[in-house]
Amino acid sequence: MTFAENLIQLRIASQLEFIDLVTSLTDNLSALAGFDEDSVYSINMAVRESVANAVEHGNRYDPNKPVEITFMIGSANLSVSVRDHGEGFDPTSLPDPLDPSNLLNPAGRGILYMRSFMDNIEYERHPEGGMVVTMLKTRLEISGQTPTVADGGEKRQDAVGN
Amino acid sequence: MTFAENLIQLRIASQLEFIDLVTSLTDNLSALAGFDEDSVYSINMAVRESVANAVEHGNRYDPNKPVEITFMIGSANLSVSVRDHGEGFDPTSLPDPLDPSNLLNPAGRGILYMRSFMDNIEYERHPEGGMVVTMLKTRLEISGQTPTVADGGEKRQDAVGN
Protein backbone atom coordinates (compact mmCIF):
# COMPACT_ATOMS: atom_id res chain seq x y z
CA MET A 1 0.00 0.00 0.00
CA THR A 2 1.34 3.40 -0.90
CA PHE A 3 0.45 6.55 0.87
CA ALA A 4 1.53 10.18 0.77
CA GLU A 5 3.89 11.42 3.44
CA ASN A 6 1.67 14.39 4.26
CA LEU A 7 -1.60 12.51 4.69
CA ILE A 8 -3.72 11.87 7.75
CA GLN A 9 -7.03 10.09 7.48
CA LEU A 10 -9.70 9.63 10.08
CA ARG A 11 -12.77 7.45 9.76
CA ILE A 12 -15.56 7.62 12.30
CA ALA A 13 -18.91 5.95 12.75
CA SER A 14 -21.81 8.37 12.24
CA GLN A 15 -22.23 9.52 15.81
CA LEU A 16 -22.48 13.17 16.84
CA GLU A 17 -20.40 12.32 19.93
CA PHE A 18 -17.44 11.68 17.66
CA ILE A 19 -17.45 15.14 16.06
CA ASP A 20 -15.45 16.65 18.92
CA LEU A 21 -12.77 13.99 18.37
CA VAL A 22 -12.50 15.12 14.76
CA THR A 23 -12.27 18.81 15.60
CA SER A 24 -9.65 18.25 18.33
CA LEU A 25 -7.51 16.31 15.88
CA THR A 26 -8.11 19.10 13.37
CA ASP A 27 -6.88 21.74 15.83
CA ASN A 28 -3.70 19.82 16.63
CA LEU A 29 -3.05 19.16 13.00
CA SER A 30 -3.63 22.76 11.93
CA ALA A 31 -1.23 23.95 14.61
CA LEU A 32 1.37 21.38 13.53
CA ALA A 33 0.90 22.58 9.95
CA GLY A 34 1.81 26.09 11.07
CA PHE A 35 -1.54 27.88 11.02
CA ASP A 36 -2.17 30.82 13.35
CA GLU A 37 -4.89 30.81 15.99
CA ASP A 38 -7.54 32.45 13.80
CA SER A 39 -7.00 29.98 11.00
CA VAL A 40 -7.07 27.06 13.43
CA TYR A 41 -10.51 28.26 14.50
CA SER A 42 -11.69 28.73 10.91
CA ILE A 43 -10.60 25.26 9.89
CA ASN A 44 -12.21 23.81 13.02
CA MET A 45 -15.54 25.47 12.14
CA ALA A 46 -15.50 24.25 8.55
CA VAL A 47 -14.58 20.71 9.57
CA ARG A 48 -17.27 20.64 12.25
CA GLU A 49 -19.94 21.83 9.79
CA SER A 50 -18.92 19.42 7.05
CA VAL A 51 -18.71 16.40 9.36
CA ALA A 52 -22.05 17.31 10.95
CA ASN A 53 -23.59 17.44 7.45
CA ALA A 54 -22.04 14.10 6.54
CA VAL A 55 -23.48 12.49 9.69
CA GLU A 56 -26.86 14.23 9.53
CA HIS A 57 -27.76 14.68 5.86
CA GLY A 58 -25.36 12.23 4.23
CA ASN A 59 -25.37 9.13 6.40
CA ARG A 60 -28.65 10.11 8.13
CA TYR A 61 -27.27 9.08 11.52
CA ASP A 62 -26.86 5.49 10.34
CA PRO A 63 -24.11 4.46 12.77
CA ASN A 64 -22.99 1.73 10.43
CA LYS A 65 -22.02 4.23 7.77
CA PRO A 66 -18.62 5.86 8.20
CA VAL A 67 -17.51 9.42 7.60
CA GLU A 68 -13.99 9.74 6.21
CA ILE A 69 -11.93 12.84 6.78
CA THR A 70 -8.69 13.24 4.84
CA PHE A 71 -6.16 15.91 5.74
CA MET A 72 -3.35 16.78 3.36
CA ILE A 73 -0.67 19.12 4.69
CA GLY A 74 0.69 21.04 1.73
CA SER A 75 3.56 23.47 1.61
CA ALA A 76 1.18 26.38 1.09
CA ASN A 77 -2.11 25.05 2.38
CA LEU A 78 -4.10 22.43 4.21
CA SER A 79 -6.70 20.46 2.33
CA VAL A 80 -9.48 18.67 4.19
CA SER A 81 -11.95 16.45 2.46
CA VAL A 82 -14.98 14.89 4.09
CA ARG A 83 -16.79 11.97 2.55
CA ASP A 84 -20.07 10.37 3.51
CA HIS A 85 -21.94 7.34 2.19
CA GLY A 86 -25.31 8.94 1.59
CA GLU A 87 -27.33 9.68 -1.51
CA GLY A 88 -25.56 12.91 -2.34
CA PHE A 89 -27.19 16.21 -3.23
CA ASP A 90 -26.94 19.09 -5.65
CA PRO A 91 -25.15 21.95 -3.90
CA THR A 92 -26.14 24.41 -6.67
CA SER A 93 -29.84 24.13 -5.92
CA LEU A 94 -29.90 24.96 -2.22
CA PRO A 95 -31.97 27.82 -0.79
CA ASP A 96 -29.84 30.93 -0.19
CA PRO A 97 -29.65 31.51 3.57
CA LEU A 98 -29.10 35.23 2.94
CA ASP A 99 -32.35 35.62 1.03
CA PRO A 100 -34.63 37.74 3.26
CA SER A 101 -37.33 35.10 3.12
CA ASN A 102 -34.90 32.51 4.52
CA LEU A 103 -33.27 34.63 7.23
CA LEU A 104 -35.36 33.12 10.01
CA ASN A 105 -34.89 29.52 8.91
CA PRO A 106 -33.57 27.46 11.80
CA ALA A 107 -31.09 25.70 9.48
CA GLY A 108 -29.30 26.08 6.17
CA ARG A 109 -26.22 28.12 7.18
CA GLY A 110 -23.54 25.43 7.46
CA ILE A 111 -22.24 25.49 3.91
CA LEU A 112 -22.19 29.30 3.91
CA TYR A 113 -19.99 29.19 7.03
CA MET A 114 -17.72 26.60 5.40
CA ARG A 115 -17.32 28.92 2.39
CA SER A 116 -16.68 31.93 4.62
CA PHE A 117 -14.06 30.23 6.79
CA MET A 118 -12.13 28.39 4.08
CA ASP A 119 -10.43 29.75 0.96
CA ASN A 120 -12.11 27.28 -1.34
CA ILE A 121 -14.64 24.50 -1.04
CA GLU A 122 -15.81 22.07 -3.70
CA TYR A 123 -18.48 19.40 -3.71
CA GLU A 124 -18.44 16.30 -5.86
CA ARG A 125 -20.14 12.94 -5.90
CA HIS A 126 -17.83 10.08 -5.03
CA PRO A 127 -17.68 7.52 -7.88
CA GLU A 128 -18.57 4.78 -5.39
CA GLY A 129 -21.43 6.72 -3.81
CA GLY A 130 -21.81 9.46 -1.28
CA MET A 131 -20.69 13.06 -1.31
CA VAL A 132 -17.20 14.49 -0.93
CA VAL A 133 -16.51 18.06 0.04
CA THR A 134 -12.94 19.27 -0.31
CA MET A 135 -11.93 22.43 1.52
CA LEU A 136 -8.73 24.39 1.21
CA LYS A 137 -7.12 26.78 3.66
CA THR A 138 -4.08 28.73 2.58
CA ARG A 139 -1.31 29.39 5.04
CA LEU A 140 -0.04 32.94 5.24
CA GLU A 141 3.71 32.46 5.35
CA ILE A 142 5.29 34.24 8.25
CA SER A 143 9.00 34.54 7.64
CA GLY A 144 11.05 32.27 9.83
CA GLN A 145 8.00 30.27 10.82
CA THR A 146 7.73 27.28 8.54
CA PRO A 147 5.74 24.21 9.44
CA THR A 148 7.68 21.16 10.57
CA VAL A 149 5.64 18.90 8.36
CA ALA A 150 4.72 19.54 4.75
CA ASP A 151 4.69 17.80 1.43
CA GLY A 152 7.72 16.70 -0.53
CA GLY A 153 7.88 19.87 -2.58
CA GLU A 154 8.61 22.06 0.39
CA LYS A 155 11.06 19.60 1.90
CA ARG A 156 13.10 19.45 -1.26
CA GLN A 157 13.12 23.24 -1.33
CA ASP A 158 14.37 23.34 2.26
CA ALA A 159 17.09 20.81 1.53
CA VAL A 160 18.36 23.07 -1.22
CA GLY A 161 17.80 26.32 0.64
CA ASN A 162 19.57 25.47 3.86
CA MET B 1 -19.57 0.23 2.91
CA THR B 2 -20.52 -1.04 6.33
CA PHE B 3 -18.85 -0.02 9.50
CA ALA B 4 -19.38 -0.58 13.20
CA GLU B 5 -20.98 2.15 15.24
CA ASN B 6 -18.22 2.09 17.86
CA LEU B 7 -15.25 2.34 15.49
CA ILE B 8 -12.74 5.09 14.93
CA GLN B 9 -9.83 4.63 12.56
CA LEU B 10 -6.84 6.83 12.01
CA ARG B 11 -4.26 6.42 9.28
CA ILE B 12 -1.06 8.44 9.32
CA ALA B 13 2.00 8.66 7.14
CA SER B 14 5.10 7.28 8.89
CA GLN B 15 6.33 10.48 10.48
CA LEU B 16 7.33 10.81 14.12
CA GLU B 17 5.73 14.27 14.14
CA PHE B 18 2.34 12.63 13.71
CA ILE B 19 2.59 10.45 16.84
CA ASP B 20 1.40 13.28 19.10
CA LEU B 21 -1.70 13.63 16.92
CA VAL B 22 -2.44 9.97 17.52
CA THR B 23 -1.95 10.16 21.27
CA SER B 24 -4.09 13.31 21.62
CA LEU B 25 -6.91 11.60 19.77
CA THR B 26 -6.35 8.57 21.98
CA ASP B 27 -6.68 10.68 25.15
CA ASN B 28 -9.92 12.30 23.98
CA LEU B 29 -11.32 8.99 22.91
CA SER B 30 -10.39 7.20 26.16
CA ALA B 31 -12.05 9.98 28.15
CA LEU B 32 -15.16 9.78 25.95
CA ALA B 33 -15.18 6.02 26.51
CA GLY B 34 -15.32 6.62 30.25
CA PHE B 35 -11.79 5.74 31.37
CA ASP B 36 -10.31 7.39 34.46
CA GLU B 37 -7.18 9.55 34.35
CA ASP B 38 -4.75 6.72 35.14
CA SER B 39 -6.19 4.51 32.43
CA VAL B 40 -6.12 7.39 29.94
CA TYR B 41 -2.38 7.70 30.62
CA SER B 42 -1.82 3.93 30.33
CA ILE B 43 -3.61 3.72 27.01
CA ASN B 44 -1.71 6.77 25.77
CA MET B 45 1.64 5.12 26.64
CA ALA B 46 0.75 1.85 24.93
CA VAL B 47 -0.50 3.61 21.81
CA ARG B 48 2.60 5.81 21.66
CA GLU B 49 4.93 2.81 21.94
CA SER B 50 3.06 0.73 19.38
CA VAL B 51 2.80 3.53 16.84
CA ALA B 52 6.47 4.41 17.35
CA ASN B 53 7.36 0.76 16.67
CA ALA B 54 5.17 0.70 13.56
CA VAL B 55 6.89 3.82 12.21
CA GLU B 56 10.43 2.85 13.25
CA HIS B 57 10.69 -0.95 12.98
CA GLY B 58 7.69 -1.75 10.80
CA ASN B 59 7.61 0.92 8.11
CA ARG B 60 11.26 1.93 8.72
CA TYR B 61 10.38 5.62 8.49
CA ASP B 62 9.21 5.16 4.89
CA PRO B 63 6.84 8.13 4.77
CA ASN B 64 4.91 6.51 1.95
CA LYS B 65 3.85 3.65 4.18
CA PRO B 66 0.87 4.30 6.45
CA VAL B 67 0.26 3.24 10.01
CA GLU B 68 -3.37 2.40 10.76
CA ILE B 69 -4.79 2.70 14.23
CA THR B 70 -8.24 1.26 14.91
CA PHE B 71 -10.11 2.03 18.11
CA MET B 72 -13.15 0.00 19.11
CA ILE B 73 -15.14 1.27 22.06
CA GLY B 74 -16.70 -1.74 23.74
CA SER B 75 -19.14 -1.86 26.61
CA ALA B 76 -16.45 -3.23 28.93
CA ASN B 77 -13.22 -2.25 27.24
CA LEU B 78 -11.37 -0.30 24.60
CA SER B 79 -9.50 -2.18 21.92
CA VAL B 80 -6.75 -0.46 19.96
CA SER B 81 -4.99 -2.14 17.08
CA VAL B 82 -2.00 -0.74 15.26
CA ARG B 83 -0.98 -1.99 11.86
CA ASP B 84 2.13 -1.29 9.86
CA HIS B 85 3.23 -2.31 6.38
CA GLY B 86 6.65 -3.70 7.21
CA GLU B 87 8.17 -7.16 7.10
CA GLY B 88 6.79 -8.26 10.45
CA PHE B 89 8.74 -9.98 13.24
CA ASP B 90 8.50 -12.80 15.71
CA PRO B 91 7.52 -11.34 19.08
CA THR B 92 8.37 -14.59 20.88
CA SER B 93 12.05 -14.38 20.04
CA LEU B 94 12.91 -10.96 21.38
CA PRO B 95 15.62 -10.35 23.98
CA ASP B 96 14.14 -10.02 27.49
CA PRO B 97 14.74 -6.43 28.64
CA LEU B 98 14.67 -7.63 32.28
CA ASP B 99 17.55 -10.04 31.76
CA PRO B 100 20.47 -8.57 33.74
CA SER B 101 22.68 -8.66 30.65
CA ASN B 102 20.15 -6.48 28.80
CA LEU B 103 19.40 -3.98 31.56
CA LEU B 104 21.68 -1.33 30.11
CA ASN B 105 20.46 -1.66 26.54
CA PRO B 106 19.38 1.72 25.21
CA ALA B 107 16.29 0.14 23.63
CA GLY B 108 14.01 -2.88 23.82
CA ARG B 109 11.52 -1.82 26.51
CA GLY B 110 8.55 -0.65 24.43
CA ILE B 111 6.64 -3.93 24.22
CA LEU B 112 7.19 -4.58 27.92
CA TYR B 113 5.61 -1.20 28.67
CA MET B 114 2.72 -1.98 26.34
CA ARG B 115 2.13 -5.25 28.20
CA SER B 116 2.38 -3.53 31.59
CA PHE B 117 -0.02 -0.72 30.73
CA MET B 118 -2.69 -2.73 28.90
CA ASP B 119 -4.69 -5.74 30.07
CA ASN B 120 -3.86 -7.78 27.02
CA ILE B 121 -1.77 -7.40 23.88
CA GLU B 122 -1.50 -9.72 20.92
CA TYR B 123 0.67 -9.66 17.83
CA GLU B 124 -0.24 -11.19 14.51
CA ARG B 125 0.89 -10.90 10.94
CA HIS B 126 -1.63 -9.18 8.71
CA PRO B 127 -2.70 -11.46 5.83
CA GLU B 128 -1.82 -8.69 3.37
CA GLY B 129 1.55 -7.96 4.97
CA GLY B 130 2.79 -6.05 7.94
CA MET B 131 2.29 -6.56 11.63
CA VAL B 132 -0.83 -5.89 13.72
CA VAL B 133 -0.75 -5.49 17.46
CA THR B 134 -4.11 -5.48 19.24
CA MET B 135 -4.27 -4.12 22.76
CA LEU B 136 -7.14 -4.27 25.20
CA LYS B 137 -7.88 -2.07 28.18
CA THR B 138 -10.73 -3.01 30.47
CA ARG B 139 -12.86 -0.29 31.98
CA LEU B 140 -13.50 -0.54 35.70
CA GLU B 141 -17.19 0.27 35.92
CA ILE B 142 -17.89 3.02 38.40
CA SER B 143 -21.55 2.98 39.28
CA GLY B 144 -23.48 5.85 37.75
CA GLN B 145 -20.65 6.63 35.37
CA THR B 146 -21.31 4.92 32.08
CA PRO B 147 -19.70 6.00 28.86
CA THR B 148 -21.83 7.97 26.43
CA VAL B 149 -20.61 5.91 23.52
CA ALA B 150 -20.27 2.16 23.44
CA ASP B 151 -21.15 -0.78 21.25
CA GLY B 152 -24.65 -1.98 20.44
CA GLY B 153 -24.70 -4.55 23.22
CA GLU B 154 -24.39 -1.95 25.93
CA LYS B 155 -26.88 0.38 24.31
CA ARG B 156 -29.49 -2.32 24.11
CA GLN B 157 -28.84 -3.13 27.74
CA ASP B 158 -29.31 0.50 28.70
CA ALA B 159 -32.54 0.72 26.75
CA VAL B 160 -33.89 -2.20 28.72
CA GLY B 161 -32.33 -1.23 32.03
CA ASN B 162 -33.49 2.38 32.22
Added chain:
Amino acid sequence: MQLEISERRIGEVVILDLVGRITIGDGSLHLHDAVGRLLDEGRNRLVLNLAGVTYVDSSGIGELVSRHTTTRNTGGRLKLLNLPKKVRDLLQITKLLAIFETFDDEASAIASFES
Protein backbone atom coordinates in the same frame (compact mmCIF):
# COMPACT_ATOMS: atom_id res chain seq x y z
CA MET C 1 -21.90 19.21 30.29
CA GLN C 2 -21.19 21.13 27.07
CA LEU C 3 -23.36 24.12 27.97
CA GLU C 4 -24.19 25.29 31.50
CA ILE C 5 -27.22 27.53 31.84
CA SER C 6 -28.11 29.36 35.02
CA GLU C 7 -31.14 31.55 35.48
CA ARG C 8 -31.62 34.91 37.17
CA ARG C 9 -34.97 36.70 37.48
CA ILE C 10 -35.00 40.47 37.59
CA GLY C 11 -38.62 41.59 37.83
CA GLU C 12 -40.40 40.26 34.78
CA VAL C 13 -37.16 39.63 32.94
CA VAL C 14 -35.28 36.33 32.98
CA ILE C 15 -31.58 36.39 32.29
CA LEU C 16 -29.99 33.12 31.23
CA ASP C 17 -26.24 33.04 31.78
CA LEU C 18 -24.77 30.63 29.25
CA VAL C 19 -21.34 29.11 29.78
CA GLY C 20 -19.77 26.72 27.30
CA ARG C 21 -20.52 25.69 23.76
CA ILE C 22 -23.74 25.85 21.77
CA THR C 23 -23.13 23.14 19.20
CA ILE C 24 -24.98 20.37 17.42
CA GLY C 25 -26.29 17.77 19.84
CA ASP C 26 -26.28 18.41 23.59
CA GLY C 27 -25.48 22.13 23.54
CA SER C 28 -28.23 23.18 21.15
CA LEU C 29 -30.72 20.82 22.78
CA HIS C 30 -30.02 22.20 26.23
CA LEU C 31 -30.63 25.79 25.09
CA HIS C 32 -33.79 24.67 23.30
CA ASP C 33 -35.15 23.05 26.45
CA ALA C 34 -34.19 25.89 28.80
CA VAL C 35 -36.02 28.50 26.73
CA GLY C 36 -38.92 26.12 26.08
CA ARG C 37 -39.46 25.60 29.80
CA LEU C 38 -39.57 29.35 30.46
CA LEU C 39 -42.06 29.96 27.66
CA ASP C 40 -44.23 27.15 29.05
CA GLU C 41 -44.25 29.00 32.36
CA GLY C 42 -45.40 32.12 30.58
CA ARG C 43 -42.06 33.91 31.00
CA ASN C 44 -41.19 35.47 27.67
CA ARG C 45 -39.01 38.47 28.46
CA LEU C 46 -35.73 36.74 27.98
CA VAL C 47 -32.10 37.84 27.87
CA LEU C 48 -29.39 35.37 26.84
CA ASN C 49 -26.09 36.44 28.36
CA LEU C 50 -23.51 34.95 25.98
CA ALA C 51 -20.41 36.29 27.77
CA GLY C 52 -19.32 32.79 28.76
CA VAL C 53 -19.98 31.18 25.41
CA THR C 54 -16.77 29.93 23.84
CA TYR C 55 -17.96 28.33 20.63
CA VAL C 56 -21.12 28.27 18.52
CA ASP C 57 -21.74 26.36 15.30
CA SER C 58 -24.49 26.65 12.67
CA SER C 59 -26.72 24.44 14.78
CA GLY C 60 -26.28 26.81 17.73
CA ILE C 61 -26.99 29.84 15.55
CA GLY C 62 -30.07 28.03 14.23
CA GLU C 63 -31.22 27.42 17.78
CA LEU C 64 -30.85 31.13 18.64
CA VAL C 65 -32.92 32.00 15.57
CA SER C 66 -35.60 29.45 16.29
CA ARG C 67 -35.90 30.47 19.96
CA HIS C 68 -36.06 34.11 18.84
CA THR C 69 -39.03 33.18 16.67
CA THR C 70 -40.90 31.03 19.21
CA THR C 71 -40.49 33.71 21.86
CA ARG C 72 -41.87 36.35 19.51
CA ASN C 73 -44.81 34.12 18.68
CA THR C 74 -45.83 34.22 22.34
CA GLY C 75 -45.70 38.02 22.25
CA GLY C 76 -42.36 38.08 24.06
CA ARG C 77 -38.80 38.96 23.15
CA LEU C 78 -35.47 37.12 23.28
CA LYS C 79 -32.54 39.52 23.42
CA LEU C 80 -28.81 38.87 23.32
CA LEU C 81 -26.31 40.26 25.83
CA ASN C 82 -22.50 40.35 25.64
CA LEU C 83 -21.89 38.79 22.26
CA PRO C 84 -18.39 37.34 22.00
CA LYS C 85 -16.64 38.43 18.83
CA LYS C 86 -16.87 34.97 17.26
CA VAL C 87 -20.62 34.83 17.78
CA ARG C 88 -21.05 38.36 16.44
CA ASP C 89 -19.09 37.37 13.33
CA LEU C 90 -21.28 34.31 12.78
CA LEU C 91 -24.42 36.44 13.04
CA GLN C 92 -22.88 39.04 10.74
CA ILE C 93 -21.97 36.52 8.04
CA THR C 94 -25.55 35.25 7.94
CA LYS C 95 -27.14 38.73 8.15
CA LEU C 96 -28.72 37.94 11.50
CA LEU C 97 -27.31 40.89 13.45
CA ALA C 98 -30.24 42.96 12.19
CA ILE C 99 -32.72 40.35 13.42
CA PHE C 100 -31.57 40.26 17.03
CA GLU C 101 -31.66 43.03 19.60
CA THR C 102 -28.18 42.94 21.13
CA PHE C 103 -26.76 44.69 24.20
CA ASP C 104 -23.38 45.20 25.75
CA ASP C 105 -24.62 45.95 29.25
CA GLU C 106 -27.16 44.17 31.32
CA ALA C 107 -28.98 47.24 32.64
CA SER C 108 -29.81 48.43 29.13
CA ALA C 109 -30.96 44.98 28.14
CA ILE C 110 -33.34 44.87 31.10
CA ALA C 111 -34.51 48.46 30.63
CA SER C 112 -35.30 47.76 26.97
CA PHE C 113 -38.29 45.67 28.05
CA GLU C 114 -39.90 48.69 29.80
CA SER C 115 -40.57 50.74 26.71
Added chain:
Amino acid sequence: MQLEISERRIGEVVILDLVGRITIGDGSLHLHDAVGRLLDEGRNRLVLNLAGVTYVDSSGIGELVSRHTTTRNTGGRLKLLNLPKKVRDLLQITKLLAIFETFDDEASAIASFES
Protein backbone atom coordinates in the same frame (compact mmCIF):
# COMPACT_ATOMS: atom_id res chain seq x y z
CA MET D 1 10.14 22.90 22.07
CA GLN D 2 9.14 19.58 23.62
CA LEU D 3 11.87 19.58 26.24
CA GLU D 4 13.49 22.66 27.76
CA ILE D 5 16.86 22.14 29.41
CA SER D 6 18.59 24.75 31.51
CA GLU D 7 21.95 24.39 33.13
CA ARG D 8 23.25 25.35 36.57
CA ARG D 9 26.84 24.83 37.74
CA ILE D 10 27.48 24.24 41.42
CA GLY D 11 31.18 23.71 41.87
CA GLU D 12 32.16 20.72 39.80
CA VAL D 13 28.59 19.54 39.51
CA VAL D 14 26.26 20.47 36.66
CA ILE D 15 22.55 20.34 37.30
CA LEU D 16 20.31 20.13 34.26
CA ASP D 17 16.74 21.26 34.95
CA LEU D 18 14.49 19.46 32.50
CA VAL D 19 11.01 20.76 31.74
CA GLY D 20 8.67 19.01 29.33
CA ARG D 21 8.59 15.64 27.66
CA ILE D 22 11.38 13.19 26.92
CA THR D 23 9.90 11.25 24.04
CA ILE D 24 10.94 9.72 20.74
CA GLY D 25 12.26 12.35 18.35
CA ASP D 26 13.02 15.88 19.51
CA GLY D 27 12.80 15.29 23.27
CA SER D 28 15.22 12.36 23.43
CA LEU D 29 17.56 13.98 20.93
CA HIS D 30 17.71 17.20 22.88
CA LEU D 31 18.68 15.37 26.10
CA HIS D 32 21.24 13.35 24.17
CA ASP D 33 22.87 16.49 22.81
CA ALA D 34 22.82 18.41 26.08
CA VAL D 35 24.64 15.65 27.97
CA GLY D 36 26.97 15.03 25.03
CA ARG D 37 28.06 18.65 24.98
CA LEU D 38 28.88 18.61 28.70
CA LEU D 39 30.87 15.38 28.42
CA ASP D 40 32.80 16.90 25.51
CA GLU D 41 33.71 19.80 27.79
CA GLY D 42 34.97 17.33 30.36
CA ARG D 43 32.10 17.93 32.76
CA ASN D 44 30.91 14.54 33.95
CA ARG D 45 29.40 15.10 37.38
CA LEU D 46 25.86 15.46 36.24
CA VAL D 47 22.49 15.69 37.94
CA LEU D 48 19.29 15.56 35.91
CA ASN D 49 16.51 17.35 37.76
CA LEU D 50 13.36 15.70 36.44
CA ALA D 51 10.87 17.65 38.60
CA GLY D 52 9.46 19.42 35.53
CA VAL D 53 9.23 16.35 33.33
CA THR D 54 5.64 15.53 32.49
CA TYR D 55 5.96 12.51 30.23
CA VAL D 56 8.63 9.98 29.28
CA ASP D 57 8.34 7.10 26.84
CA SER D 58 10.59 4.08 26.23
CA SER D 59 12.79 6.18 23.98
CA GLY D 60 13.27 8.68 26.81
CA ILE D 61 14.04 5.93 29.29
CA GLY D 62 16.50 4.49 26.78
CA GLU D 63 18.16 7.89 26.49
CA LEU D 64 18.55 8.11 30.28
CA VAL D 65 20.16 4.65 30.30
CA SER D 66 22.48 5.41 27.43
CA ARG D 67 23.59 8.75 28.91
CA HIS D 68 24.13 6.99 32.25
CA THR D 69 26.48 4.59 30.47
CA THR D 70 28.40 7.15 28.42
CA THR D 71 28.90 9.31 31.50
CA ARG D 72 30.22 6.36 33.46
CA ASN D 73 32.58 5.50 30.63
CA THR D 74 34.26 8.88 31.08
CA GLY D 75 34.69 8.14 34.78
CA GLY D 76 31.79 10.39 35.74
CA ARG D 77 28.30 9.90 37.10
CA LEU D 78 24.83 10.86 35.95
CA LYS D 79 22.36 11.01 38.83
CA LEU D 80 18.63 11.59 38.87
CA LEU D 81 16.89 14.17 41.06
CA ASN D 82 13.16 14.55 41.83
CA LEU D 83 11.71 11.64 39.92
CA PRO D 84 8.03 12.20 39.10
CA LYS D 85 5.92 9.17 40.02
CA LYS D 86 5.32 8.23 36.40
CA VAL D 87 9.04 8.18 35.64
CA ARG D 88 9.76 6.19 38.80
CA ASP D 89 7.14 3.64 37.73
CA LEU D 90 8.70 3.32 34.27
CA LEU D 91 12.13 2.70 35.80
CA GLN D 92 10.62 0.24 38.28
CA ILE D 93 8.86 -1.81 35.59
CA THR D 94 12.11 -2.22 33.71
CA LYS D 95 14.23 -2.87 36.83
CA LEU D 96 16.25 0.28 36.27
CA LEU D 97 15.71 1.86 39.66
CA ALA D 98 18.66 -0.16 40.95
CA ILE D 99 20.87 1.13 38.14
CA PHE D 100 20.40 4.83 38.79
CA GLU D 101 21.37 6.82 41.84
CA THR D 102 18.27 8.85 42.62
CA PHE D 103 17.72 11.74 45.03
CA ASP D 104 14.79 13.67 46.40
CA ASP D 105 16.74 16.74 47.41
CA GLU D 106 19.31 18.68 45.54
CA ALA D 107 21.80 19.15 48.38
CA SER D 108 22.15 15.40 48.87
CA ALA D 109 22.56 14.87 45.14
CA ILE D 110 25.39 17.41 45.03
CA ALA D 111 27.00 16.13 48.23
CA SER D 112 27.00 12.57 46.86
CA PHE D 113 29.76 13.53 44.43
CA GLU D 114 32.12 14.46 47.33
CA SER D 115 32.49 10.98 48.78
